[in-house]
Amino acid sequence: xxxxxxxxxxxxxxxxxxxxxxxxxxxxxxxxxxxxxxxxxxxxxxxxxxxxxxxxxxxxxxxxxxxxxxxxxxxxxxxxxxxxxxxxxxxxxxxxxxxxxxxxxxxxxxxxxxxx
Amino acid sequence: xxxxxxxxxxxxxxxxxxxxxxxxxxxxxxxxxxxxxxxxxxxxxxxxxxxxxxxxxxxxxxxxxxxxxxxxxxxxxxxxxxxxxxxxxxxxxxxxxxxxxxxxxxxxxxxx
Numbered sequence: 001x002x003x004x005x006x007x008x009x010x011x012x013x014x015x016x017x018x019x020x021x022x023x024x025x026x027x028x029x030x031x032x033x034x035x036x037x038x039x040x041x042x043x044x045x046x047x048x049x050x051x052x053x054x055x056x057x058x059x060x061x062x063x064x065x066x067x068x069x070x071x072x073x074x075x076x077x078x079x080x081x082x083x084x085x086x087x088x089x090x091x092x093x094x095x096x097x098x099x100x101x102x103x104x105x106x107x108x109x110x111x112x113x114x115x116x
Numbered sequence: 117x118x119x120x121x122x123x124x125x126x127x128x129x130x131x132x133x134x135x136x137x138x139x140x141x142x143x144x145x146x147x148x149x150x151x152x153x154x155x156x157x158x159x160x161x162x163x164x165x166x167x168x169x170x171x172x173x174x175x176x177x178x179x180x181x182x183x184x185x186x187x188x189x190x191x192x193x194x195x196x197x198x199x200x201x202x203x204x205x206x207x208x209x210x211x212x213x214x215x216x217x218x219x220x221x222x223x224x225x226x227x228x
Contacts, residue, residue: 004158033215044120045159045206045219091158100166100212101147106158 002027002094006107013082014115020067021077021110023092032094034068034075035104039089048090051075079112087114119143122207122220129197130228137192137223139207148190149217150182151206159206165190166212194225202227 004025013019025034036048051059051068058066067076079086092107120141129135139148146167151159163172165184181193194201204224208217
């Protein structure tokens, strides 16, 4: 069984500033991935960044980076130089493979507001 | 161009009146998923297909069924919608063995 917890229902950041979204997880999988997905209002959910659990190096995608602490089961997302287009719901997720399927367990989400 | 298309985007139905939501994909992905996302909650997996093999989550209510007539299309049927079924329904696809899902924009169901 897996659980993913996002303790911040809402966050706010000033444009051009940096914000960090928190996520903790628990999994019985020995090999797993962690993800951050972004869901803009009325638009599709898109992948922001992913981390392979066996890799110690934190993933980075342009302005987005993660702080992966495996022992603490923590996976936070840092957004640098925040832009108005970053405003969205952000979901942290972990996966487990079942056959050919990639089962995602999502956290409850964090709504990010970006102030101009 | 949207690669996972869900129709309708908004659906209003009456209590107990069957409803069908559709999902089509141009990616030729062999795995397709249906998630239910209630307001301010995490998406919850209902079921998934690997090709034509159907996999139901243990806690998915019997009221929910799915069909996948071909690789491109997948349908979610709600036989007798209750007020508690009002939610956003998300379709997602994936290449077998990959770890990234491609989502549609969702179908928002309102039950009156």
